[in-house]
Amino acid sequence: MKIDDSFYMKLALDEAWKYQLLTYPNPAVGCVVVKNGELLSIEAHKEAGHPHAEVNALKAAFLKKHPNDKIKTINDAFKVHEYLMEHHKNFFTDCEVYVTLEPCNHVGKTPACTNLLKELKPNRVVIAHEDLNKEASGGQETLKSVNIDVSIGCMKKEAYDLLYPFIKWSNGTFIFYKMAQTLNGSIDGQISSNKAKAYVHTLRDRIDCMAIGGNTVRTDKPTLDARYVAGRAPDIFIYSKNKIFDKKIPLFHVPNRKVTISDDLFKLLDYKFIMVEGVYNLLDILKERIDYIVLLISPKIRRGHNALSEINMDFEIIHENYIGEEKIIYLKRKS
Amino acid sequence: MKIDDSFYMKLALDEAWKYQLLTYPNPAVGCVVVKNGELLSIEAHKEAGHPHAEVNALKAAFLKKHPNDKIKTINDAFKVHEYLMEHHKNFFTDCEVYVTLEPCNHVGKTPACTNLLKELKPNRVVIAHEDLNKEASGGQETLKSVNIDVSIGCMKKEAYDLLYPFIKWSNGTFIFYKMAQTLNGSIDGQISSNKAKAYVHTLRDRIDCMAIGGNTVRTDKPTLDARYVAGRAPDIFIYSKNKIFDKKIPLFHVPNRKVTISDDLFKLLDYKFIMVEGVYNLLDILKERIDYIVLLISPKIRRGHNALSEINMDFEIIHENYIGEEKIIYLKRKS
Numbered sequence: 035m036k037i038d039d040s041f042y043m044k045l046a047l048d049e050a051w052k053y054q055l056l057t058y059p060n061p062a063v064g065c066v067v068v069k070n071g072e073l074l075s076i077e078a079h080k081e082a083g084h085p086h087a088e089v090n091a092l093k094a095a096f097l098k099k100h101p102n103d104k105i106k107t108i109n110d111a112f113k114v115h116e117y118l119m120e121h122h123k124n125f126f127t128d129c130e131v132y133v134t135l136e137p138c139n140h141v142g143k144t145p146a147c148t149n150l151l152k153e154l155k156p157n158r159v160v161i162a163h164e165d166l167n168k169e170a171s172g173g174q175e176t177l178k179s180v181n182i183d184v185s186i187g188c189m190k191k192e193a194y195d196l197l198y199p200f201i202k203w204s205n206g207t208f209i210f211y212k213m214a215q216t217l218n219g220s221i222d223g224q225i226s227s228n229k230a231k232a233y234v235h236t237l238r239d240r241i242d243c244m245a246i247g248g249n250t251v252r253t254d255k256p257t258l259d260a261r262y263v264a265g266r267a268p269d270i271f272i273y274s275k276n277k278i279f280d281k282k283i284p285l286f287h288v289p290n291r292k293v294t295i296s297d298d299l300f301k302l303l304d305y306k307f308i309m310v311e312g313v314y315n316l317l318d319i320l321k322e323r324i325d326y327i328v329l330l331i332s333p334k335i336r337r338g339h340n341a342l343s344e345i346n347m348d349f350e351i352i353h354e355n356y357i358g359e360e361k362i363i364y365l366k367r368k369s
Numbered sequence: 370m371k372i373d374d375s376f377y378m379k380l381a382l383d384e385a386w387k388y389q390l391l392t393y394p395n396p397a398v399g400c401v402v403v404k405n406g407e408l409l410s411i412e413a414h415k416e417a418g419h420p421h422a423e424v425n426a427l428k429a430a431f432l433k434k435h436p437n438d439k440i441k442t443i444n445d446a447f448k449v450h451e452y453l454m455e456h457h458k459n460f461f462t463d464c465e466v467y468v469t470l471e472p473c474n475h476v477g478k479t480p481a482c483t484n485l486l487k488e489l490k491p492n493r494v495v496i497a498h499e500d501l502n503k504e505a506s507g508g509q510e511t512l513k514s515v516n517i518d519v520s521i522g523c524m525k526k527e528a529y530d531l532l533y534p535f536i537k538w539s540n541g542t543f544i545f546y547k548m549a550q551t552l553n554g555s556i557d558g559q560i561s562s563n564k565a566k567a568y569v570h571t572l573r574d575r576i577d578c579m580a581i582g583g584n585t586v587r588t589d590k591p592t593l594d595a596r597y598v599a600g601r602a603p604d605i606f607i608y609s610k611n612k613i614f615d616k617k618i619p620l621f622h623v624p625n626r627k628v629t630i631s632d633d634l635f636k637l638l639d640y641k642f643i644m645v646e647g648v649y650n651l652l653d654i655l656k657e658r659i660d661y662i663v664l665l666i667s668p669k670i671r672r673g674h675n676a677l678s679e680i681n682m683d684f685e686i687i688h689e690n691y692i693g694e695e696k697i698i699y700l701k702r703k704s
Contacts (some may be wrong), residue, residue, distance in 0.1 A: 035384055035411040037433070049370055072406030074370040098372070217664065218649070219554025219675060242682065265411065272582070314553070314670065325607070333684040333700060335649065340554060340675050343693075349668040351696060361686060363696070365552075365668060 038161055040074070040278030042066045042132045043189045046163070049078040050087065050134050050196055051353045054364070055210070055328075057082060058240045058307050061200035061275075065091035066132040067156075074098045074129075085111040088137055089145040092118060092154065096125060096331025111144035119153045124305075126154040134193045136165040138185075139172040148176040158183040166201060195352040195366065202325055203306040211310045211317050212237065214330040219275070222338030229358035230330050232262045239265025244307040245320075247312050248295070258311075259282040267291050271302055273316060299323075316346045327365040330357065376526045377401045377467045378497055379410070384413040384470050385531055386420065386688045390545070392417055393642050396535035400426035401467040402491075409433045409464075420446040423472055425481040427453060427489065431460060446479035461489040469528045471500040473520075474507040483511040485598070493518040497528030501536060512645045522605075527686075530701065532685040537660055538641040544580075546645045546652050547572065549665040557673030564693030565665050567597045572663075574600025578640040580655075582647050583630070585610025592619040593646075602626050603644070604639055608651060624636045653680045662700040665692065 035041070043066070050064030057079050064078045065087035065152055075094035079087040087328065093105055098182050103120070108114050129228035137159070151159060159182055165171040174184045202208035212234065214225045226234070238244060239260040246338075251272055254345035269292040270285065277295050279286075286293055294301060299320065310316050310324070317324060327349065349365035356362065370376070378401070384488035385399030392398075392414050400415045410429035414422040428440055428449050440456070443449050472482035472494070485492060489546055500506040509635050537543035547569065549560045562571070573579060574595040581593065586607055594602035604627040605620065612630050614621075621628055629636060634655065637643055645651050645659070652659060662684065684700035692698065 037408055037411065070407070071370055073408055078370065170561065215553075217698075218550075218556075219552075333686045335680055335682045335684075337679055337681065344672055345670055346672060347670045349670075351691075353669045354696065356686075359685065361689065361698070363552075 039132070039185070039188045042068060042130075043162055044192075045073075045076050046078075046087075046132050046134050047189060047196055049076050049363075051355060053078050053080050054196065054353070055199060055237060056080070056240055058199075061135055061197050063087040063133065063135045067091045067095035067126075067132070068132070069099075069126075070132045071096065071126045083143050085109075085114060086138065086144055086147050088131065088133055088151065089114050089144070091131070092126070092150070095129065096122070098246060099125070100358045103296070112299070114154060115150050118150060119159060122154050124155075126156045127314050129156040130158045131156045132160045132188075134196055135160045136161050136163065136171065137173040137177070138165065139176055148173045151177055151182065152180050155180060155182060158185065160185045160188050162187070162189045165199055166197075167204060196324065198366075199307075201364065207306055207308060207312060208325050209308045209320065209323055210326040211320070211324050212326050212328045212330075213312075213314075214332065216332050216334050216336045217340050218335045219340045220336040220338040220341065222336065225332050225336075226330055227261075227332070227358050227360055230332070230360045233329075233362075234356045235260040235262040235265055237309060238268050239263055240307070241268045241309045242307045243269040243271055243302065243309075244271060244314065245271040245302060245308055245310045247316050248276060248279070250274050250312055251283075251285065255280075255283045255285070256289065259288050269305070270292070270294070271296065271308075272295060273299065273319070314345060321345070321347060321367065324367065327367075329363045329365060331361040331363065333359060333361070374467070374495055374520070374523045377465075378469070378480075378495065379527070380411050380424075381413075381467050382497070382524065382531055384411050384525050386690060388413050388415050389688070390534060390572060391415070391575055393620070396470055396497065396532055396537060397559050398422040398468065398470045400469070402426045402461075403465045403467070404430065404434075404461075412620035413656075420444075420449060421473065421482050423468055423486065424479070425465070427461070427485070430464065431457070431635045434460070436557055441662045450485050453485060457489050459490075461491045464491040465493045466491045467495045467523075469497045469531055470510040471496050471498065471506065473500065473513070474511055479525075483508045486512060486517065486528050487515050490515060490517060493520070495520045495523050495533065498525045498532055502539060511563075518549060522626065533660065533701075534642075535659075542641055542643060543640050543660050544577055544637070544643045544645060544658055545661040545663050546655070546659050547663045547665075548649075548652075549667065551667050551669050551671045553670045554675045555671040555673040556675065557671065560667050561665055562667070562693050562695055563597075563666070564587060565695045568692045569665075570595040570597040570600060570646060574598055575601050575642070576603045576644045577642045578604040578606055578637065580608060580637060580645045580651065582604040582651050583607050583614070585647055586614060586618075586620065590615075590620070591616045592623065594623050603630070604640070606631065606643075608632060610633065610652075642671060645657075649680060652682075656680070656682060656702065658701050659702060662686075662699045662702075666696040666698065666701060668694060668696070
C-alpha cells in the first residue's frame with residue numbers, strides 16, 4: 035500500500051465522515067498533522083461552534099509530543115488559537131498539515147484558521163478541496179503569502195462528496211433519505227439497535243425538517259422527536275393529499291415544532307436541511323431531489339416485509355461506517 | 370483519534386483482509402513498519418508461495434528510504450531475505466514492526482521470518498495473535514532471545530477473526546457462503562459487476578470444492594469454473610436427493626473436476642476449503658456449519674425476486690471492503 039499524500043488525506047476524510055451531517059450548518063472537515071514523517075494527529079470538526087478540524091488537529095499534535103502541556107485543559111476555539119500562537123516555539127515548522135477543505139480565512143463563531151496557520155508556519159499545507167464559501171475563502175493565498183508550501187486537489191473528488199451537503203444547504207436545500215433494514219431487506223418490526231436509534235435522534239436534532247408519508251403517521255403514530263439524545267425535535271412535513279389526521283397523537287404536541295400537512299413538495303424548499311424517513315415510496319416520488327441516502331443495515335436476516343420497490347435506481351457508495359455493530363452506508367444517486 | 374499500537378495494527382489487519390481467503394492454505398497476514406515514528410510500509414501476504422507479510426513490509430520500508438536500491442528488482446522470498454540480511458546496515462534497529470500473526474519460525478516454501486527479524490533487530494515487534502500452528506510457532510521466543518521487545522495481544526480479537534479461516538482449514542473444514550444481492554435484497558438477473566465476478570472466479574480458483582443446490586444446477590445450468598481469471602475450476606458438490614441431471618451441460622465436462630451429487634452433507638468434510646453459492650435455502654440447511662458469509666452488495670435498488678427467507682439469523686460484521694464499486698461484507702454467525 036502506498037503511503038503518500040492520498041493516504042494521509044484519506045485518514046482526514048474518514049475522520050470527518052464520522053461527523054458528517056452533524057456539523058450543520060458548517061461543513062464536515064478533517065485534518066491530519068504529520069511532523070517530520072511522524073503521524074501526530076487525526077481530528078475533525080465535530081459540531082458548529084466547536085473548534086475547527088485544523089485547531090483540533092494542531093492541538094492534538096502538540097499534545098502528542100507535550101502530553102502534560104497546559105493546552106490539554108483548553109477547549110474553547112479562541113483560547114486554543116491564542117495559546118498555540120503564544121507557545122508553539124516553532125513546533126510546527128517541520129510539519130505537514132492535511133486538510134479536507136481550504137482553511138477558513140474569516141472570523142466567525144471561531145477565529146480564522148489561516149491566521150493561526152500563518153503564525154505556526156507549517157512546512158506544507160495539503161488541501162483537498164478549495165473553499166466555495168466566498169466569505170471564508172482566500173485561505174490558500176494567505177498561506178502562500180508567508181511562504182507556506184500549499185498543494186490543492188489531493189483526493190478532490192472524495193473531498194467534494196464530503197463537502198456536498200454543505201454546498202447544498204449553503205445555497206439551497208440538502209435532502210437525505212434515511213432508511214433502516216436488515217441484510218435481506220426486511221423492514222419489519224424493531225430493526226435498529228439502541229445505538230443506531232440514538233444516532234437517528236442525533237440527526238433529528240440537527241435537521242430543520244423531517245418529511246414523512248401520511249400513511250406512516252396514521253399507522254405508526256410516531257412522535258418523531260429526538261428524545262433519546264434529549265435533542266431538539268425538528269419541524270415535520272407530512273406528505274399527504276388527505277389532510278385528516280388524529281391530532282391527538284404526540285407528534286402534533288411537541289413544543290416549538292411546526293407541522294405541515296401538504297402534498298406540495300415545493301414547500302420543503304423553505305428548509306435548508308431535510309431528512310426523509312420511510313420506505314421507498316417517498317424515495318420514488320422525491321428521487322430527482324434526494325441528495326444522499328443514509329442506509330442503516332442491521333447485520334441479521336429476518337423474515338418479514340421487504341423494502342422491495344417498484345423503482346430501479348443506481349447509486350454510488352460514497353462512504354460507509356459503523357454505528358455500533360450496524361453498518362451505515364451513504365449513497366449518492368448516479369445520474 | 371488515538372494514534373497508538375491499535376491504530377497501526379488496524380492498518381496491518383485491513384491490508385491483510387484484502388487477501389482474505391486468497392492465501393489458502395496459508396493464513397492472511399498483514400504487517401506495518403514504523404521507523405522512529407514514521408510510517409514506512411503497510412503490506413500483506415498475498416498468495417501461498419509468495420513472500421510473507423513481514424518480508425513484503427520490510428522490503429517496502431527499506432525501499433521507501435532507498436528508492437533506487439537494487440532490492441526493488443528482487444521478488445523471490447529467499448532472495449529478499451538474503452539481500453536484507455546482507456545490506457540492512459542497521460536500518461531497522463529503530464523500527465517497530467506490527468504483524469497480525471506471530472512471525473513464523475520454520476522454513477517452508479519461504480524462509481522463516483523470525484530468522485530475518487533476528488538479524489535485522491527491530492527495536493520492537495508488536496504481534497496481534499500468537500501462532501497456533503505448532504510447526505511454525507516459537508517465533509516470539511526466538512525474537513526475545515536476541516533482546517527484541519515483543520508485545521503480544523494488540524487487537525487480538527480482530528486478528529483472530531482474520532486468522533479464523535486458516536484455523537479452520539488447518540484442522541478441519543472452512544465453509545463460507547457467498548451471496549450477491551442489490552441493496553434492497555433483490556437477487557434477480559445480473560447483479561454483480563465484472564470486477565465482482567472476477568473476484569468470485571478468483572475465489573473459485575482457490576477453493577477445494579464448491580457446493581450448490583440441485584435446482585440451481587437444473588434451472589441455471591451454470592459452468593461454475595474460474596474462466597474470468599483463467600483459474601482452476603473447483604470440484605462441485607451438488608446437494609440433491611434427486612440424482613437425475615442433464616449431464617450434457619458444461620458443468621459436468623470441465624477437465625480435472627470431480628462432481629459429487631449427494632444429499633449427504635458430511636461428504637463435504639472430505640474437503641478443507643468450501644464455498645457455498647446460492648440463495649438462502651442452503652444457508653438454512655448448513656447454518657450450523659457455515660463459518661463466514663461473504664455478501665456482495667451491488668449499490669442499486671431493483672425490482673425483482675428477493676432473498677427474503679424463512680430463517681432468522683444474527684451476524685457480526687467482521688470486515689467489509691470494496692470490490693470496485695460494490696461492497697463486500699464478511700459476516701460471522703452470532704452464536
